[in-house]
Amino acid sequence: MDRQAPKRWVEMKNSNRSNMCVPLLIPRSYKTSEENKTGSWRFLRPRYLEKTAPCSSVCPVGQDIPRIQMLAVQGSFKEAWELLLSENPFPGTCGRVCFHPCESACNRLEFDEAVAIRMIERFLADTASRYELQPRLNKLAEKGKKVAIIGSGPGGLSAAYFLALLGYSCDVFESSNKPGGMLRWAIPFYRLPLKVLEEEIARIESLGVRIFCNHHVEFEKFKHLRSNYDAIFVSCGYQKGRRLNIPGEESPGVEDGLTFLRELKRDPSSPSLHGSVAVIGGGNTAIDVARSVLRCGAKPVIVYRRRKEDMRAFGEEIKMALDEGVRIEELKSPLKIEKKESGVILTLQKMKVAGIDESGRAAIEPDNTDPEIVSYDRVFVAIGTEPSEPWYVCDSCSGKDIKLYNSVMRFDGQFPVIFGGDLTTEAKTVTNAIASGKEAAMALDVLFRIGKDFVLPKISRCRVGNGLSVSMEIYLNGERKNRVSHVVSYAEINTDYFNLIPRTPQPRLLREERINSFSEIDLKISGSVAMKEAGRCFNCGICNHCDNCYLFCPEIAVKRQDSEEGGLRAINYDYCKGCGLCVVECPRNAMVLEEESA
Structure with a gap:
C-alpha cells in the first residue's frame, strides 16, 4: 500500500462564508539523489595519476624532491630527511656542494624564481645532526654475499651504503689514512666542514660497512680479492x-x-x-x-x-x-x-x-x-x-660488458667487476659519483638474485622521468613506482593557485669575514624559513591533498579518507559525470582525463 502524503491544514477566509480549514497535501520523497547514478552519462574518466617533477628528473641521485618539500612545509623534518636518505647517503654534503641542476629545471623559474632546493636539503640534514636523530632505514635480510669496494669516495661509500641496505656485506679499501676521498681532501672547509662529512660516513659504517684505511690496492693485484669476495666495485676516483x-x-x-x-x-x-x-x-x-x-x-x-x-x-x-x-x-x-x-x-x-x-x-x-x-x-x-692507475679504459669494452647509465659491469670469467665514480661518469661531480654507487648496488643485487640478463632491463625500469638517474624506492617497489615518467612542464601547472613569492636568499658570511678564514661561508636557516621556502614548491605532478578536486566536484563524487598521512582521495565513478573540473582545477597536474573505455 502506497504511503500517503502527510496532511496539513490551512486556514482559508471567504467573504461569503465563515473561516474554514481545508487539507493541504505536501509530497515527500523517501529516496535520495543517490538513486540517480549520473556516472552513466560519462564518456571521459578522470583519475589520479602522479607524474615526475622536472627537478627530480635532472637530479643525478633521483631525489623525490616535490615530496620532500611537501613534508618540509608541514614541519615533518625527520620524515623529509629520511626520504632524502632513501636515495642519497650524503644529504648534508650535497646540501652544500651539489651543483643543484634541480633548481635550473624548477618550473617555478618561469613564474618567479626557482625554489632553494639545496638550501632546504642542507637544513634537513643539519636539523637531524643538531637533534641527533636516528633514521629509520629499511635494511633487508642478509644475502650471504660479500662485495669488495676499492675507494672510499662518494661513489664507493654510496655503493657500500646501498649494498648494506640490500643485505650484502661490504669491505671498503682506502689508500689514504682516512675515508672520504675527494670529499675529505679536495673540497675546502669553507664549503664542506669536516664534521658534516664524518657524521655521514659514521652512519654508513653503522650499517656494518667496514672501511680499511692505509690499504692501497694496486691495479695489477686487485684481482686477488676474488678469493674472498663475490664481486668488486672499483671507484678510486680521479685523484x-x-x-x-x-x-x-x-x-x-x-x-x-x-x-x-x-x-x-x-x-x-x-x-x-x-x-x-x-x-x-x-x-x-x-x-x-x-x-x-x-x-x-x-x-x-x-x-x-x-x-x-x-x-x-x-x-x-x-x-x-x-x-x-x-x-x-x-x-x-x-x-x-x-x-x-x-x-x-x-x-x-x-x-x-x-x-x-x-x-x-x-x-x-x-x-x-x-x-x-x-x-x-x-x-x-x-x-x-685523471686516474692514478689505468683501472678502466672505455675503448676496451667487450660484448660481455653491461653499460649502465653511470657505471659499467664487466666479467672476468663469471666474476663481476663494476667500475663507477669518476672512472665512468662524464660529469665528475659528487652527485654523479653517488649515482654510480647506487646504480652499482642495484645492478649487483639483480645479478645475484636473478642473473645478468635481467640487470639492464631491471635498472631501466627504475629511471626517474626521462633522465639518467635511478631510484632505490622504485627498485624496492615503493610508492614512487606508481608514478609515470612524464615530466610535468610549466604549462601544465595551474598557476592561478600560486602567489608570487620571492626566493629566500642563502645567508652568508660577509666578504671580509669569508676571505680571512676557512669558516663555512653559507649560514644556517631556521625551521620557519625552511617551511616558507618549501611552501613555494609547486609539488609538480604529485597530490598534496589540497582538496581542489573534492571542493570543485559538482556531483560530490570525490571521496577522501583522512589519515595521519593526509588522507586518500578516490573517485566514486557511479556519480562522476566526467566533466573534468577536478583535472582542470588541480594546481599541479596530478590527475588525467581519459576516454572512457567501452
Missing part, C-alpha cells in the same frame, strides 16, 4: 692532477693544485703565501685553489685559455670567487714557465674565439700578437684530473 706538458713545468714554485688542497686540508695553518699567485685552469678545482690561496694571504689570478663563460666551474662558485677578489685572466694559454729569482715567469699566448666547439664552448686559436710575459710569486696547475 691525480693533469699536466700542462709545457717547458718548465717542473720548476720550483710550480705546484699541483690538488696537492695544495690536500696539504691545506691536513693542516689549514701550514701554507703561508704572499704576493701574486697564478692558478692555471677553469674548473672547480681551480676555483677552490684560488679562493684558498686568497685565504692564505696571497692575491690569486686565474689564467684560463677560454672565456669566463666557458669555464667548467659552477657559475655560483665563479661568482663568489669574483666577489671575494679573485681575478680571472681570460683567453690566455701558457706556453712555458721559467724560474727566476724574483719568482716564476709565465709566458702566455693570447687566444681568440674561432667559433663554437661540439660542447657549446668557444673554440679558440692563437691570435697574431706576441706572447705576454708575466711574473708571479707562485703558480698552481689545476687543469683537470
Whole structure:
C-alpha cells in the first residue's frame, strides 16, 4: 500500500462564508539523489595519476624532491630527511656542494624564481645532526654475499651504503689514512666542514660497512680479492692532477693544485703565501685553489685559455670567487714557465674565439700578437684530473660488458667487476659519483638474485622521468613506482593557485669575514624559513591533498579518507559525470582525463 502524503491544514477566509480549514497535501520523497547514478552519462574518466617533477628528473641521485618539500612545509623534518636518505647517503654534503641542476629545471623559474632546493636539503640534514636523530632505514635480510669496494669516495661509500641496505656485506679499501676521498681532501672547509662529512660516513659504517684505511690496492693485484669476495666495485676516483706538458713545468714554485688542497686540508695553518699567485685552469678545482690561496694571504689570478663563460666551474662558485677578489685572466694559454729569482715567469699566448666547439664552448686559436710575459710569486696547475692507475679504459669494452647509465659491469670469467665514480661518469661531480654507487648496488643485487640478463632491463625500469638517474624506492617497489615518467612542464601547472613569492636568499658570511678564514661561508636557516621556502614548491605532478578536486566536484563524487598521512582521495565513478573540473582545477597536474573505455 502506497504511503500517503502527510496532511496539513490551512486556514482559508471567504467573504461569503465563515473561516474554514481545508487539507493541504505536501509530497515527500523517501529516496535520495543517490538513486540517480549520473556516472552513466560519462564518456571521459578522470583519475589520479602522479607524474615526475622536472627537478627530480635532472637530479643525478633521483631525489623525490616535490615530496620532500611537501613534508618540509608541514614541519615533518625527520620524515623529509629520511626520504632524502632513501636515495642519497650524503644529504648534508650535497646540501652544500651539489651543483643543484634541480633548481635550473624548477618550473617555478618561469613564474618567479626557482625554489632553494639545496638550501632546504642542507637544513634537513643539519636539523637531524643538531637533534641527533636516528633514521629509520629499511635494511633487508642478509644475502650471504660479500662485495669488495676499492675507494672510499662518494661513489664507493654510496655503493657500500646501498649494498648494506640490500643485505650484502661490504669491505671498503682506502689508500689514504682516512675515508672520504675527494670529499675529505679536495673540497675546502669553507664549503664542506669536516664534521658534516664524518657524521655521514659514521652512519654508513653503522650499517656494518667496514672501511680499511692505509690499504692501497694496486691495479695489477686487485684481482686477488676474488678469493674472498663475490664481486668488486672499483671507484678510486680521479685523484691525480693533469699536466700542462709545457717547458718548465717542473720548476720550483710550480705546484699541483690538488696537492695544495690536500696539504691545506691536513693542516689549514701550514701554507703561508704572499704576493701574486697564478692558478692555471677553469674548473672547480681551480676555483677552490684560488679562493684558498686568497685565504692564505696571497692575491690569486686565474689564467684560463677560454672565456669566463666557458669555464667548467659552477657559475655560483665563479661568482663568489669574483666577489671575494679573485681575478680571472681570460683567453690566455701558457706556453712555458721559467724560474727566476724574483719568482716564476709565465709566458702566455693570447687566444681568440674561432667559433663554437661540439660542447657549446668557444673554440679558440692563437691570435697574431706576441706572447705576454708575466711574473708571479707562485703558480698552481689545476687543469683537470685523471686516474692514478689505468683501472678502466672505455675503448676496451667487450660484448660481455653491461653499460649502465653511470657505471659499467664487466666479467672476468663469471666474476663481476663494476667500475663507477669518476672512472665512468662524464660529469665528475659528487652527485654523479653517488649515482654510480647506487646504480652499482642495484645492478649487483639483480645479478645475484636473478642473473645478468635481467640487470639492464631491471635498472631501466627504475629511471626517474626521462633522465639518467635511478631510484632505490622504485627498485624496492615503493610508492614512487606508481608514478609515470612524464615530466610535468610549466604549462601544465595551474598557476592561478600560486602567489608570487620571492626566493629566500642563502645567508652568508660577509666578504671580509669569508676571505680571512676557512669558516663555512653559507649560514644556517631556521625551521620557519625552511617551511616558507618549501611552501613555494609547486609539488609538480604529485597530490598534496589540497582538496581542489573534492571542493570543485559538482556531483560530490570525490571521496577522501583522512589519515595521519593526509588522507586518500578516490573517485566514486557511479556519480562522476566526467566533466573534468577536478583535472582542470588541480594546481599541479596530478590527475588525467581519459576516454572512457567501452
